[in-house]
Each structure stands twice: as C-alpha cells, then as structure tokens.
Amino acid sequence: MATNPQPNQEQESQFPIRRLELADKSKGFIDLLSQLSSCPQISDAQFDLRFNEIASLGDDHVICVIEDPVSNRIIATGSVFIEKKFLRGCSKVGHIEDIVVDKEVRGKKLGQKMIRYLSDHAKGVGCYKVILDCEPDRRGFYEKCGFVEKNVQMAIYF
Amino acid sequence: MATNPQPNQEQESQFPIRRLELADKSKGFIDLLSQLSSCPQISDAQFDLRFNEIASLGDDHVICVIEDPVSNRIIATGSVFIEKKFLRGCSKVGHIEDIVVDKEVRGKKLGQKMIRYLSDHAKGVGCYKVILDCEPDRRGFYEKCGFVEKNVQMAIYF
Numbered sequence: 001m002a003t004n005p006q007p008n009q010e011q012e013s014q015f016p017i018r019r020l021e022l023a024d025k026s027k028g029f030i031d032l033l034s035q036l037s038s039c040p041q042i043s044d045a046q047f048d049l050r051f052n053e054i055a056s057l058g059d060d061h062v063i064c065v066i067e068d069p070v071s072n073r074i075i076a077t078g079s080v081f082i083e084k085k086f087l088r089g090c091s092k093v094g095h096i097e098d099i100v101v102d103k104e105v106r107g108k109k110l111g112q113k114m115i116r117y118l119s120d121h122a123k124g125v126g127c128y129k130v131i132l133d134c135e136p137d138r139r140g141f142y143e144k145c146g147f148v149e150k151n152v153q154m155a156i157y158f
Numbered sequence: 159m160a161t162n163p164q165p166n167q168e169q170e171s172q173f174p175i176r177r178l179e180l181a182d183k184s185k186g187f188i189d190l191l192s193q194l195s196s197c198p199q200i201s202d203a204q205f206d207l208r209f210n211e212i213a214s215l216g217d218d219h220v221i222c223v224i225e226d227p228v229s230n231r232i233i234a235t236g237s238v239f240i241e242k243k244f245l246r247g248c249s250k251v252g253h254i255e256d257i258v259v260d261k262e263v264r265g266k267k268l269g270q271k272m273i274r275y276l277s278d279h280a281k282g283v284g285c286y287k288v289i290l291d292c293e294p295d296r297r298g299f300y301e302k303c304g305f306v307e308k309n310v311q312m313a314i315y316f
Contacts, residue, residue: 030244039245050248061241081241083255084219086188087197090208095253097241123316130316133291133309147312151291154305158281158288 015110017117020063020077022051028073029065036100057081059125063098064117066110075102076110080118082125094122094130115145173268175275178221178235180209186231187223194258215239217283221256222275224268233260234268238276240283252280252288273303 020029025047033039042050054061059082066076078099082092096118101111122130133153134142143149178187183205191197200208212219217240224234236257240250254276259269280288291311292300301307 033245037245040247042244042248046248047244050242050244053242083239083253084208084211085256086200086205086208087191087195087256089198090200090204095241098243098245119314128316129313131291131311131313133289133311136310139310139312142312146314148314149310150313151311152294152297152307153289153291153309153311154297154300155287155289155308156277156304156306158286 014069015066015076015108015113017064017066017114020051020065022048024065024067024074027067029077032074032077032100032102033098035103036098059121060084062118062121064114066114068105073102075105076100076114078111078114078118080122080130082122082127088128092122092125092127094119094125094127096122096130096132099132111141112145115142119146172227173224173234173266173271175222175224175272178209178223180206182223182225182232185225187235190232190235190258190260191256193261194256217279218242220276220279222272224272226263231260233263234258234272236272236276238280238288240280240285246286250280250283250285252277252283252285254280254288254290257290269299270303273300277304 025044030039030041030047054063061079061081063079064077065074067073068075079097080094081097082094084090084092096115099111099114101114119130131150132142132147139149183202188197188199188205212221219237219239221237222235223232225231226233237255238252239255240252242248242250254273257269257272259272277288289308290300290305297307
C-alpha cells in the first residue's frame with residue numbers, strides 16, 4: 001500500500017553519492033575540504049593534474065561527493081584508497097580519508113551514508129578490512145558506523 | 159685519522175636496504191611477513207601478479223627489504239605508499255605499513271633503520287607527513303624513531 005517513498009529512500013534520492021568530477025572545483029569542493037584542514041586555493045591546472053593522477057588508479061582510489069541539488073554546491077566528501085598487500089593471501093586494505101560534511105548540513109546522517117558507501121566499495125573490491133584514523137572525540141561517530149577502535153596513529157610532520 | 163669504518167657505517171654496509179625483488183619470494187619474504195599477520199603461502203603466479211601491481215605504482219608504493227648477507231634470507235621489511243590529496247595545496251601523505259624484523263635478529267636497530275629509510279622516501283617525494291598505525295605497546299619504539307602520537311585508528315573487519 002505504501003506508494004510514497006519512506007524517509008530513508010527520500011534522503012537517498014535527495015542526496016545521491018557520486019564520484020568527484022572535474023567540474024566540482026567550481027562547486028566549492030576545495031572550500032569544503034578547508035573545513036577539515038589547511039586548504040589553500042589551487043589553480044585549475046593543479047586541480048586537473050591531481051584529479052587525473054587519482055583517476056588513473058580507477059577503483060583503487062575513489063573520491064566521492066554529495067552535491068546539494070538546490071545550490072549545486074558540494075556539501076559532503078570522503079575518499080577511500082586500496083592498499084594491495086602480500087599478507088593474508090595477497091589481500092587488500094581500504095583506507096578511508098578526508099571525510100567532511102559541510103557544517104550547514106550536519107545532522108542529516110550524510111557522514112554515515114558516505115562512510116557506508118566507501119566501506120561497501122572497499123568490501124566490494126576484496127578488502128579484508130577498512131581502516132581510518134580520527135581524533136579521539138570522533139570515536140562515537142565511527143562506532144555508530146560499525147567501526148571498533150584498534151590501534152594508535154603515530155605521525156612525523158616534515 | 160679515522161681510517162676504519164665507524165660502527166654505524168659498518169652496519170649500513172652490512173645490512174643495506176633495497177627494494178623488494180621477485181626472487182625474494184624464495185628467500186623467505188612471505189615467512190617473514192607471517193611473523194606480523196596471518197600469511198598463508200601463495201603461488202609464484204600470485205606473487206608475481208601482486209608484485210607487478212605494486213611495482214606499477216613506482217615511487218608511490220615502495221616495499222623494502224634487508225637480506226642477510228650470509229643466509230640470503232630476508233630478515234626485515236617495511237613499506238610506504240603515497241596518498242595524493244587535494245588539501246594543503248595538493249600535498250601528499252606517506253603511509254607506512256607492514257614493518258617486520260625477523261625475531262632472530264632483533265636488537266640491531268634494523269627496524270629503526272627501515273623506518274628512517276621509508277620516512278626519508280616519503281619526504282623526498284613531497285609528503286608533508288608520514289603516518290602509521292601501531293599497537294599501543296609499540297608507541298615507545300616509534301617515539302624513538304621521531305613519531306608522535308596523534309589519533310586513534312578505527313577498523314571494520316569484513
């Protein structure tokens with residue numbers, strides 16, 4: 001009897017996830033990333049070069065976005081790249097990076113949706129696990145997404 | 159006046175680091191990895207395929223080894239792969255993975271030497287940082303290598 005879409009379905013159709021496109025530079029993709037980290041503006045040529053370097057890896061490095069259908073601005077992004085190993089019978093690991101949801105549209109579960117999409121991609125290409133590093137106060141969010149805490153991240157900044 | 163090599167130089171020459179080669183499968187490379195994680199034996203064809211997939215990435219995914227000059231067995235390994243980002247002016251991040259030193263030769267600082275080599279590689283190709291995930295009780299080792307603790311690693315196992 002249900003002829004109207006359920007809320008979840010509505011959100012799925014309202015905010016579809018798609019892969020990054022060259023035109024997304026003019027739709028605020030870099031501005032969105034600047035909510036995560038230092039992100040100076042780059043030229044179109046720099047953007048095109050990096051875009052093509054990443055695109056050449058195909059399904060092994062996927063950057064996804066959500067575009068607001070009204071403003072045509074990029075309001076969420078996330079990426080996953082696939083590391084190929086020799087251990088576990090030549091298995092693979094998905095590394096999730098650079099998850100950002102525009103501060104104006106938080107609370108719509110777009111972050112969870114993005115994480116699920118990227119995790120499904122990693123699983124689909126044969127990874128035995130997907131991992132990410134986050135600030136300690138983001139543990140709760142990732143636990144809701146099905147992650148468990150495993151190790152500590154160490155870093156050297158050059 | 160010093161004509162004899164210093165201890166450090168001696169060790170440099172005794173245990174040089176080099177990139178993984180196809181012949182290393184027969185020199186115990188997979189056995190060494192099994193000291194780190196589940197690592198069933200794989201066929202030569204599987205090894206060759208994975209080797210070539212990784213080698214096709216050139217300096218963007220480097221697996222290094224140390225071969226014992228007497229036994230011709232692989233006694234240490236480590237890898238770094240380079241993630242290309244849009245943030246920080248199209249910067250890069252080095253991800254260090256799969257550091258193992260054969261339990262029979264620990265205490266010779268081969269692990270530190272490997273980490274330094276991989277970090278230098280990441281810096282050399284333009285990374286702004288190098289990161290890795292480790293078990294909490296390995297913090298001290300990585301601090302000696304110049305790392306600082308940053309975040310927590312979260313994981314989903316499929």
